[in-house]
Amino acid sequence: MARMKFLCDADRCIECNACVTACKNEHEVPWGINRRRVVTINDGLPGERSVSMACMHCVDAPCAAVCPVDCFYTTADAVVLHNKDTCIGCGYCFFACPFGAPQYPQVGNFGTRGKMDKCTYCAGGPEEDMSQAEYVKYGANRLAEGKLPLCAEMCSTKSLLAGDGDIIAEIYRERVVTRGYGSGAWGWRTAYGDTVTV
Amino acid sequence: MLRTLAARLPALALALLLAVGLVALAAPEAAAQVNPRDASVQEEQLLRALQGGGAVAGRVSIPDAGAANLIKPDNKGWASIQGTTLRVISVAAVLVTLAILAVFYAYRGRIRIDAGFSGRLIERFNGFERFGHWLLAVSFVVLAVTGLNFVVGRWTLLPIVGEEMFGTLSGWFKIAHNYMAWPFMLGLVWVFVTWVGRNLPRKVDLDWLKVGGGLFTPGLHPPAGKFNAGQKLLFWMVIIGGVGLSYSGIIMLFPWLAATPADWQFWQVVHALFAAFMSVVIFGHIYIGSLGMQGAFDAMGSGKVDENWAKEHHSLWVEEVRAAERASGTKAPASPTPAE
Secondary structure (H helix, E strand, O other), rough: OOOOOEEEEOOOOOOOHHHHHHHHHHHHOOOOOOOOOOEOOOOOOOOEEEEEEOOOOOOOHHHHHHHHOEEEOOOOOOOOOOOOOHHHOOHHHHOOOOOOOOOOOOOOOHHOOOEOOOOOOOOOOOOOOOOHHHHHOOEEHHHHHHOOOHHHHHHOOEEEEEEHHHHHHHHHHHHHHHHHOOOOOOOOOOOOOOOOOO | HHHHHHHHHHHHHHHHHHHHHHHHHHHHHHHHHHHOOOOOOOOHHHHHHHHOOEEEOOOOOOOHHHHHEEEEOOOHHHHHHHHHHHHHHHHHHHHHHHHHHHHHHHHHEOOOOOOOOHHHHHHHHHHHHHHHHHHHHHHHHHHHHHHHHHHHHHHHHHHHHHHHHHHHHHHHHHHHHHHHHHHHHHHHHHHHHHHHHOOOOOOHHHHHHOOOOOOOOOOOOOOOOOOHHHHHHHHHHHHHHHHHHHHHHHHHHHHHOOOOOHHHHHHHHHHHHHHHHHHHHHOOOOOOOOOOOOOOHHHHHHEEEEEHHHHHHOOHHHHHHHHHHHOOOOOOOOOOOOOO
């Protein structure tokens, strides 16, 4: 089975935020929540890099490790999803995630946050595939249709790659070899414990 | 004037030449410096530069400033402390304490009143004192149970009741935990104000501790005031533990009070460790006040204890009460029927 990963080629990302917009639109993400965001390192300085970041769907996901109600699960494609019905909005997953992927829609008393929301790799949730219930809670399920995440599909420069980890690593490797430079697969060592060697 | 300029011309020309030469030398370096490929920042470099604590951060165009943190690998450290270490500590604390109490009970049994019930009662705790104690006690038990669910619930309760029920229950437990915190803090203040004067260390406490309070020696009853050394130790552990739990708890109730997410993580770990410690202490307290010692529960139940029990365990306090009675010329109110 495929082992799904994201790879953002920081040398190609032009900070257009098409990935952010595509995701928000496709899944009707609530106000204030950004499942995907673009971070610009060294803005205005030599070596400026932009990286598109969302949930990395880690190996041994730390969010799943700390959840008090065990609402996370990993699919056969290695996509890390969670159950919003079980989620109690305690916020632990946010503090565990190295990438800041979990987000919460509410600001209430005593730190009440509402149900956690995050990038689903366009794979929906535990509800029935492509049902209305699934769409309302988790957004579109593109993986069930055999499609890849919309953020990567909409990327204007094809800097954001999504798909089987080995395939996108190979694509990135070829790019680095051809053009002669590359700043590496951002977040891969933290998320998957390995990196793309060129 | 022209002559001065002419005289200076060679020097000027030399200076110009040097300047051009310097610029020519510097230019390729400067150009190389702004070459984005050469100055390319690698993830490996940045992670090495972090060296314990810190995040790879940049600029985002969305209002959420926290989103500017790109990668914070240290969060995985907290995740493993929370997911593994704290769980093991909490479970061990509960199980080991229960085991120790079981062994002690097997060894010593229920500590009886050696002289038997006298049938005469002395008032030990008035309504004010008892209310504060029970406010603190009941809220602590609710907080401990709901808090323990956060730490071990998914391994203990979840397999029993299933995911849907567990999610609903845990949601209610979280609400209970958040709201019971306030009566707990009120009870803590109440208990402190009521009894701090009686819990200051005295010389007699040292002697009491030297013989272990007579816990391991049937028939041995070292003198003690209203509170013996063991109770004084409990008082201060409850106050310090309670304050620690309250402080860290408030930071978790209002997460923006923590300066950074790393601070929140620190106080969460503190909260869990203090909670494990307090559970150990309170298990012992509940044991000795109920099963462990005959006649002890009455102190908090009705507020009146049997005179023989009081003489054996708090002899100095009994003398104090009798002296006060003699001074005021009245007998302390007590019913002649045995407390049953």
